[in-house]
Amino acid sequence: MTRHEALQLLEQTLEMEPCTLVGNERLRDLPGWDSMSTLAFISLVDKKARTPLSGARVARCKTVAELLELLGIPPAERAA
Amino acid sequence: MFAAIRAVAYHLPSNTVSNEDLARDFPDWSLQKVAAKTGIDCRHLAASDECASDLAEAAARKLFATGIVAPEQIDYLLFCTQSPDHPLPTTACLLQHRLGLPTEIGALDFNLGCSGFVYGLGLAKGLIETAQASRVLLLTGETYSKFLDPNDRGVRTIFGDGAAAALIEARRDAPETGDWIGPFVYGTDGRGKDNLIVQAGGARSHWAAADYLYMNGPEIFSFTLDSVPRAIETLLKRTGLSIDTIDYFVFHQANIFMLEHLRQKIGIAAEKFLMAMRHCGNTVSSTIPIVLNEASRQGRFQPGQRIALVGFGVGYSWAATLIRWAG
Numbered sequence: 001m002t003r004h005e006a007l008q009l010l011e012q013t014l015e016m017e018p019c020t021l022v023g024n025e026r027l028r029d030l031p032g033w034d035s036m037s038t039l040a041f042i043s044l045v046d047k048k049a050r051t052p053l054s055g056a057r058v059a060r061c062k063t064v065a066e067l068l069e070l071l072g073i074p075p076a077e078r079a080a
Numbered sequence: 081m082f083a084a085i086r087a088v089a090y091h092l093p094s095n096t097v098s099n100e101d102l103a104r105d106f107p108d109w110s111l112q113k114v115a116a117k118t119g120i121d122c123r124h125l126a127a128s129d130e131c132a133s134d135l136a137e138a139a140a141r142k143l144f145a146t147g148i149v150a151p152e153q154i155d156y157l158l159f160c161t162q163s164p165d166h167p168l169p170t171t172a173c174l175l176q177h178r179l180g181l182p183t184e185i186g187a188l189d190f191n192l193g194c195s196g197f198v199y200g201l202g203l204a205k206g207l208i209e210t211a212q213a214s215r216v217l218l219l220t221g222e223t224y225s226k227f228l229d230p231n232d233r234g235v236r237t238i239f240g241d242g243a244a245a246a247l248i249e250a251r252r253d254a255p256e257t258g259d260w261i262g263p264f265v266y267g268t269d270g271r272g273k274d275n276l277i278v279q280a281g282g283a284r285s286h287w288a289a290a291d292y293l294y295m296n297g298p299e300i301f302s303f304t305l306d307s308v309p310r311a312i313e314t315l316l317k318r319t320g321l322s323i324d325t326i327d328y329f330v331f332h333q334a335n336i337f338m339l340e341h342l343r344q345k346i347g348i349a350a351e352k353f354l355m356a357m358r359h360c361g362n363t364v365s366s367t368i369p370i371v372l373n374e375a376s377r378q379g380r381f382q383p384g385q386r387i388a389l390v391g392f393g394v395g396y397s398w399a400a401t402l403i404r405w406a407g
Contacts, residue, residue, distance in 0.1 A: 035234055036117055038298045042305070043341045052305035055298025 001049050006071050009048060010064065013041040025064045045071065081250040083208035083216075084260030084406040085201070087148045088373045090244040091138035092124035092360055097236075106233045114237050119336025123240030123361035125225040132163040133171050135243035136221035137178055143245040144179075149215060151180045156213035157187040158203055160196035160220040160365045162394070163227075164189055167281075175219065186213065193276070194332040194393025196220055196365030197244070198264070198401050201389070204248040205261045214250040219243065220365035227278045229292035238335055239293075240361030244369035255384055255404045263318040265311045265400040272396035275299045301338055303396055309346050311390055311400040319402050323347055326402070327385040328375070332392055333357035333367035354380070365391070376405075383407030 007021045014032045027033045042053050053070055061067045099121055103111045115121060126135065136159060144151055157179075159172040172187035181187075186207075192199050197220050204216040221243035228235050251260065280291030308331070316322060329348050331339055333355060343353045356374040363370060368389055375381060385405045392398035 035297055036114065039117075039301050039337060042298060042301055043337070046305050046341070046345065052302045055296060055300065055302040059296070059298055 001071055001073070003068060003073050005048070006068050006073055007064070009044045010041060010067065013037050013044060021064060023064050023068060027062060027064065027067070030064075041067075081208060081211065081214070081252065082254050082260050083205040083248050084251050085372075085403055086247040086249040086406060087143060087146060088244060088246045088369045088376065089139050089142040089146065090242060090366060090370045090373050091135050091142060092240070092242045092363075093126045093130055093135060095125045095127060097123045097125055102233065102237060105230075105236075109233055111237075117335065117337040118237055118361075119339075119355070119358055120238065120240075120361045121358050123225075124242060126223040126241040130223070131165050132161045132221035132223045132241075132243065133159075133165050133175055133178075135223070135241060136161070136219040136245065137175060139221070139243040139245040140175070140179055140217060140219060143217075143247060149247050149249075152182055154181050154215050154217045155185050156204075156207055156216045157181060157185060158200050158216060158218045159187070159189045160192055160200050160218070161189060161222060162191055162193055162364070163221070163223040164191075172219075181217075192397055193222075193364045193395065194334065194362075194367070195391035195395065195397040195399045197246075197368045198389050198391040198399035199266075199397075200246075200365075201248065201261050201401055201403070202264050202266075202399065208248065208250045216248040218246040218248055220369065222364040222366060224293060224364060227291075227293035232292065234297060235293055235295050238362045240363050242360055242363035242366045242370065244363075244366040244373070246369050246372075251406070258319065258386075258402070258404065260404045260406055262401055263315070265314045265318065267307055267311060267392075267396075267398040269303075269307075269396045272299070272303055275303070275396075276394040300393070304334070304338060304342065304392055305345070307396070307398050308342050308390055308392055311392070311398055312346055312388065315388060315390075315400045315402060321386070321402075325386070326352070326388050328352050328354055328380070328387045329390070330354050330368050330371045330375075330387060331390045333371065334362055334393065364393075381405040381407075
């Protein structure tokens with residue numbers, strides 16, 4: 001999954017306009033990020049990448065960057 | 081002899097909590113969104129002096145009232161609950177007495193949640209097909225509401241109280257192919273214990289400790305995404321069937337969001353995927369028999385149809401089986 005695709009999934013989860021997120025936001029600052037959206041994000045990732053993310057690991061993420069890391073987005077790409 | 085489900089009934093307590101009721105407690109939460117995601121409009125809650133056994137007793141009496149079986153014909157009672165009346169004696173013993181079942185029967189509680197009905201079918205089949213019993217009354221009953229933190233909107237939205245009663249009976253005839261009940265797929269993973277738990281009240285915790293049910297929804301969702309498709313895959317291998325040759329699927333009614341995701345992931349057609357939780361929420365081990373009862377009353381089932389049942393949740397524990405509707 002590319003960084004762009006991962007951010008799109010998160011935007012879809014939070015019902016945001018495309019290209020709203022840049023990848024360095026704090027999750028608690030994003031409107032609508034709560035336990036329900038955590039489930040929705042896990043669901044979208046599973047549909048797209050056939051990968052069931054650990055709910056506990058998603059819940060421990062504090063930033064969008066940490067979420068990207070769970071999806072295997074390498075740090076070099078995040079810095080771009 | 082072959083074990084088959086003969087009848088199913090259920091009972092919900094009379095107190096209800098609607099989404100509007102919850103909106104008054106949690107005005108800052110979008111309950112429209114929650115209702116859409118959970119698929120639940122209403123939950124029934126036991127009264128303060130009402131226990132899981134009372135609900136199970138009422139469900140059993142509904143079953144008896146159909147005339148399909150009389151209390152004196154039951155020769156084994158299984159009660160699935162995580163809300164027993166007392167740590168001891170066994171609540172099934174109390175129910176034997178209250179229902180007027182013979183004293184020459186077996187009766188036991190087993191402590192399982194969302195997987196409990198399917199496990200109960202396995203136990204009943206074992207008892208019947210080893211000639212230990214011929215008419216098993218399988219009761220499921222739960223009052224999770226008594227464990228819920230009033231301030232935990234996540235769990236208050238989902239869980240409802242209820243009970244179900246199923247009669248599993250010995251038959252001399254087998255269906256054209258396969259079994260009336262079975263094969264079974266079982267699964268257990270105690271690593272998930274902390275993700276749906278009530279700490280207090282058991283021997284490991286202080287008896288007097290007040291404690292609420294804790295549920296890690298995202299982690300449980302991840303568990304189901306992994307275990308349920310695998311259970312279906314194993315069940316299909318054991319039966320030699322495919323998704324298309326199974327007539328209906330009844331999953332534990334956790335919430336509509338999770339179920340719809342699982343349905344799409346596994347590739348089950350919407351018209352085969354039965355649900356009935358809008359009116360009662362997640363009643364734990366009673367969700368599957370409630371769906372069976374509702375679908376049967378709507379005339380959905382024809383004799384001989386294949387129905388896959390999958391229960392999954394607290395423990396972690398899961399189980400799947402195939403039943404043929406005995407009519």
